[in-house]
Amino acid sequence: MISMGTVAAVRRYPVKSMLGEDLASVMVTHAGLSGDRSYAVIDETGAIGSAKHPRKWGPLLACRSRLADGAVAVELPDGVIRTIGDPDLDARLTTLLGRPVSVSASAPAHSTLERAVPAYEGGVPDAVRSASFVDDTGERITVGKVASGTFFDFGRVHLITTSSLRRLRSVYPVGDFDPRRFRPNLVVDTGDGPPFAEDGWQDGQLRVGEALFRVLVPTPRCVVPALGHDELRADPGIMRAIAREHRVAVFDVGRLACLGVYLEVLEPGTVHLGDAIT
Incomplete structure (x- = not known):
């Protein structure tokens, strides 16, 4: 077994596209981190609230969700919980977003997931870009689905490394590459290790605490890391730096701007801060 680093942060997001919470430990099931993306905000058309379409859903990033004692609480931008x-809650979110919405624990059969199409190369597959259109917000978007039976876009667990973040800071020093921008579940402290080493982990297995994962694929990045998160300011240069520095092949859809990897859970178990990763 080879040491890959240690767990530097554990985060979950009980409501999709809202700010999440830091954890000292968490139970990981085959469905991902317990309580992660358990809910989403959905409008009357069946669109699932995702900051990937910031003109329509961006205000969700000003809300924070937390899970405690089996209940999920949402702190709204004005501090009301x-x-x-x-x-x-639904009434206040309706006011915040300017149209009727509600929080749901399941996606309706006709649900859709909308994504803004960035102008830089590598932001979306070429085939997806050619099929995009401008919606009534004036944003060029694509429309797809979440993973069946979930509110995840693809992988159930998302991991990033400190070495890769350090490399990106070196090529774009004015950017704040705070890991929270990338909404990971696990941040791995890889010490002085090489950047983007996680690309080579694909199809391998990672033991993290009690849990065992398989590495699926590098994580293609959307526009979300460039948006404002809590006290982190919006910065379009964040994603442009990734697109310049790290475009890699993803399945058969071409070279995309990526950071981190998606994981599949092979064996459930508890993960703690400081756990070794092998």
Whole structure:
């Protein structure tokens, strides 16, 4: 077994596209981190709330969701906290987003996931870009689906490394490559290791604490890391730097701007801060 580093952060996001929470430990099941992306905000058309379409859903990034004692609480931008199931939460989110929405634990059969198409090369596959269109917000978007039966876009667990973040800071020093921008579940402290080493982990297995994962694929990045997150300012240069520095082949769809990897859970178990990764 080869040491890959240690767990430097564990994060989950109980409501899709809202800010999440730092954890000291978490149970990992075959469905991912317990409580992660358990809910999403959905509008009357069946569109799933995703900051990947920031003109339509960007205000969700000003909300924070937390799971405690089996209930998910949402802190709204004005500091008001409401628990999922409270009708006032849906009413306040409706006001925030300017159209009727509700929080749901399941995606309707006709649900869609909308993504803004960035101008830089490598932001989306060429075939997807050619099929994009401008919606009524004036944004060029594509429309797809979430993974069946979930609110995940693809992999159930997302991992990034400190070495890769350090490399990106070196090529774009004015950018704040705080890992929170990339909404990972696991941040791995890889010490002085080489950047983007995780690309070579594809199809390999990682033991993290009690849990065992298979590495699926590098994580293609959308526009979200360039948006404002909590106190982190918006910065379009973040994603442009990744597109310049690190475009890699993803399946058969071409070379995309990537950072981190998606994981599949092979064996459930508890993961703690500081756990060794082998």
